[in-house]
């Protein structure tokens with residue numbers, strides 16, 4: 102039975118919803134024509150940077166089929182036909198022309214595959230394009246115009262994605278991550294593709310419903326590793342097993358986008374509207390009731406206090422997260438504010454990974470390993486947002502990569518003249534915006550992070566690899582494009598009233614359906 106084998110890929114998934122469907126002639130999977138493609142980025146509207154074409158990684162055609170991310174599609178007894186998938190490190194809004202160019206190519210590739218029964222859209226959900234509100238809805242509308250009204254559209258989402266009524270009106274099904282940090286990427290994509298294949302084979306058009314919840318939290322307060330996030334999301338697998346339920350998604354939304362659609366949401370795909378309404382209302386009410394409980398999961402402090410606490414810690418390594426400038430949340434990653442504080446405090450035995458600074462990185466490559474260099478570090482991408490730091494450094498390591506756009510250098514900044522190796526600050530400079538959240542990001546540069554007293558990373562909540570070694574873990578509430586002090590964010594012009602921006606809101610969950618399900 103193909104039907105059974107599809108869902109058996111998903112840990113803990115249930116067949117209840119599927120077995121509730123009356124037996125009838127199925128469409129053989131091999132006869133189905135299904136395409137896939139999408140665009141994924143998270144954009145802070147508080148960033149002055151623009152995401153341009155050179156920052157997107159675009160996989161097309163066979164590159165997609167052979168990629169690690171989509172190899173799970175080979176398990177199905179149907180060929181998922183690739184179009185393109187464009188992804189970029191979170192950052193500033195996408196430049197309009199870049200978006201239009203990628204979209205045009207996606208649509209052209211989609212058109213070449215017509216006719217289609219289904220389209221799988223691997224998305225993020227928090228894209229902001231210059232001059233556009235609700236960019237994902239624009240992408241889906243454009244795809245819908247090409248594939249026609251009968252083709253089923255299934256999207257997978259990050260739980261930090263934003264939903265809107267136009268999105269619900271255009272898609273047929275949606276599944277979002279259930280973990281933050283995100284450790285269920287493949288399970289989520291499988292839920293989206295399993296639903297799609299199931300509905301196509303059973304000739305079902307599912308019902309899509311949602312409840313917007315006027316609560317906006319940064320990811321750092323709404324992780325699924327601790328309550329209330331933990332208990333809220335823990336219910337989803339069991340709810341997914343209820344009759345007629347194909348997917349239950351609970352989304353935090355993306356707080357650093359000043360858009361009307363930015364909000365938390367429950368989205369439910371199924372074939373049992375009453376059950377869907379009941380579950381959606383209940384989850385939305387629980388989320389609302391928990392709104393004042395969302396707390397940071399780690400110690401937070403100002404930059405200076407965090408540096409002092411890390412230096413005073415009796416245990417090591419202290420991991421200090423520079424949260425406002427975290428590139429995986431949309432931060433610039435070019436700010437030297439924490440570096441300035443470390444130097445002022447004369448911090449020793451520190452590894453700092455890393456600061457995006459192409460000119461400083463290139464200066465290191467020009468000078469060579471062992472050379473002393475005078476560097477201006479930081480504030481190269483957005484000179485208005487922060488100040489650079491001047492420092493004398495010794496070049497320790499240069500990553501072998503012929504492409505200057507991917508250069509990374511390790512320098513040592515001695516705190517006092519004659520300092521011994523590994524004293525002072527070991528700093529990673531990169532030519533491009535990237536995180537250092539995995540141990541391998543350090544070891545590939547010849548660094549053992551655990552051997553340092555203090556590790557500084559540009560991060561919010563720590564990654565699954567860094568969190569277990571942090572001793573202690575300190576999150577600096579630093580300024581930047583994703584400042585955690587959300588109620589004081591500038592230019593909240595378009596956002597609808599939501600908690601905590603408005604403290605005394607009243608809310609009663611209201612379920613909205615999709616125009617596609619109206620008779």
Ligand SMILES: [Zn+2]
Nearest residue numbers: 259260261283
């Ligand atoms: Zn996310």
